[in-house]
Amino acid sequence: MNLPPTNYPAAREQYARNGIDTESALRSLESVPLSVHCWQGDDVVGFEGSGCSGGGIQVTGTYPGRARTLDELRADMEQVFRLLPGRHRLNLHAIYGDFGGKKVERNAVRSEHFESWVEWAKGLGLHGIDFNPSFFAHPLANAGATLTHRDPGVRQFWIEHGTACRKIGEELGRRLGSATLTNVWIPDGSKDGPVDRKGARLLLEESLDAIFAEPLDPLHHRDAVESKLFGIGSESFVAGSHEFYLGYAVKRQKALCLDAGHFHPTESLADKISSVLQFVPEILLHVSRGVRWDSDHVVLFDDPTRAVMEEVVRGDYLGRARIGLDFFDASINRVAAWVIGARATLKSLLHALLEPAGALRELERDGDFSGRLAFLEEIKTLPFGAVWDEYCVRQGVPVGWIAEVRAYEKSVLSRRGDG
Numbered sequence: 001m002n003l004p005p006t007n008y009p010a011a012r013e014q015y016a017r018n019g020i021d022t023e024s025a026l027r028s029l030e031s032v033p034l035s036v037h038c039w040q041g042d043d044v045v046g047f048e049g050s051g052c053s054g055g056g057i058q059v060t061g062t063y064p065g066r067a068r069t070l071d072e073l074r075a076d077m078e079q080v081f082r083l084l085p086g087r088h089r090l091n092l093h094a095i096y097g098d099f100g101g102k103k104v105e106r107n108a109v110r111s112e113h114f115e116s117w118v119e120w121a122k123g124l125g126l127h128g129i130d131f132n133p134s135f136f137a138h139p140l141a142n143a144g145a146t147l148t149h150r151d152p153g154v155r156q157f158w159i160e161h162g163t164a165c166r167k168i169g170e171e172l173g174r175r176l177g178s179a180t181l182t183n184v185w186i187p188d189g190s191k192d193g194p195v196d197r198k199g200a201r202l203l204l205e206e207s208l209d210a211i212f213a214e215p216l217d218p219l220h221h222r223d224a225v226e227s228k229l230f231g232i233g234s235e236s237f238v239a240g241s242h243e244f245y246l247g248y249a250v251k252r253q254k255a256l257c258l259d260a261g262h263f264h265p266t267e268s269l270a271d272k273i274s275s276v277l278q279f280v281p282e283i284l285l286h287v288s289r290g291v292r293w294d295s296d297h298v299v300l301f302d303d304p305t306r307a308v309m310e311e312v313v314r315g316d317y318l319g320r321a322r323i324g325l326d327f328f329d330a331s332i333n334r335v336a337a338w339v340i341g342a343r344a345t346l347k348s349l350l351h352a353l354l355e356p357a358g359a360l361r362e363l364e365r366d367g368d369f370s371g372r373l374a375f376l377e378e379i380k381t382l383p384f385g386a387v388w389d390e391y392c393v394r395q396g397v398p399v400g401w402i403a404e405v406r407a408y409e410k411s412v413l414s415r416r417g418d419g
Helices: 006-014 022-030 069-082 111-124 152-178 197-211 242-252 269-277 303-314 334-353 357-365 369-381 384-392 400-410
Strands: 034-037 089-093 128-130 180-184 223-227 254-260 283-287 321-326
Touching: 006 022, 006 384, 022 334, 022 384, 034 069, 034 334, 069 111, 069 334, 069 400, 089 111, 089 283, 111 128, 111 152, 128 152, 128 400, 152 197, 152 223, 180 254, 197 223, 197 242, 223 283, 242 254, 254 269, 269 283, 283 303, 303 334, 303 357, 321 334, 334 384, 334 400, 357 369
Parallel strands: 034 089, 034 321, 089 128, 128 180, 180 223, 223 254, 254 283, 283 321
Antiparallel strands: none
16 A cells, blocks of 8 residues: 655654654554444344344444445454554454354353454454443343343343353453453343332342352453443433442452443543542443433544543553443444544544643642643644554555545445345
8 A cells, every 4th residue: 555655754843842752652552452343333233143132222324234244244344444553452242153043042152153253353463352241132131121130030041141251251362362351231220210229239239240250360351340321211220320330340340341422411431530440450441422312423533532532641541441432323334434433532542642741740730720721722733633644654554544435335335235
């Protein structure tokens, strides 16, 4: 690929005059993998054959070209990875196993159902694979309860599913030489206000303890738990609230997943990071964009996303914060949506890395808040775009990429029909 030169030399000089080392920022960015979610490509359908969804998940739009098979999904993801600078990870849900056309119950999923994903990831040179149990889109989730179900038999089914997924995650981490983070999210809740909130949460704690009972090698596997404010059908009560999982993660020393769409619209996700990481070993960030609600819009290079990355960098948390994507938009080209969101996340991280954090902290320690505010404003007009372009060129990916996606749509996606 013959990539054009950039305006980087002049930009580097201008940043240096403000005490900012652009080379250091580019090296840091190169070391951070995004965990790229597979479910953007097929509208969270999976390969179990049921084609159903639900449990608080809703994908809107009917743009043509949805991936209908495992091969189609992988082809789309390969196109995405070709357009992302850096080396990244794959994030899988349990419903995306290679089941060979056979019905495999959720509590019977095993590592062999993901063997072809391991080989695929190796072939692409991916950083690793992360994993998620799928506690939704299943007949035993129709009542709005899984790990909090009042029926012990139903609850045991989902405990077995979570336990099996941890074992899968450990094997994925072992095979790829990079610890898998297996993240537990459940849709359990109720449309109207319950009387016994305590009972549901006691059952959830008991179920989680059963899932996490077997210690797994942290070199290969880590556990995370994810909260949510509300979902479709659980507007009034969610058992796995932020407060519940924060307490659980602190008590059991698990990673806590903070999803950008899972809080009140006026809450700042960035503000939670330093508080949480004071008491839990690590966090998983699900970078998303809620519009009025948890609508999982495509991530943009916007103020909330930049604020999250600024907090990660300012607090020196890059070693304890895993960054994953979690959005799905079927109203536009799905590959384009993937690339836009992933690149916006990387841009936000680079923007944060190009902040003179040391100088700003010194101004703050000295009580020079006027200087701090002035410096923050001045650096906003530094030539960030030239540094980003240079990163793309060095990584061998195009700066402008939409033409490649349009060509892929013409040659591949447009031939799939309605799916």
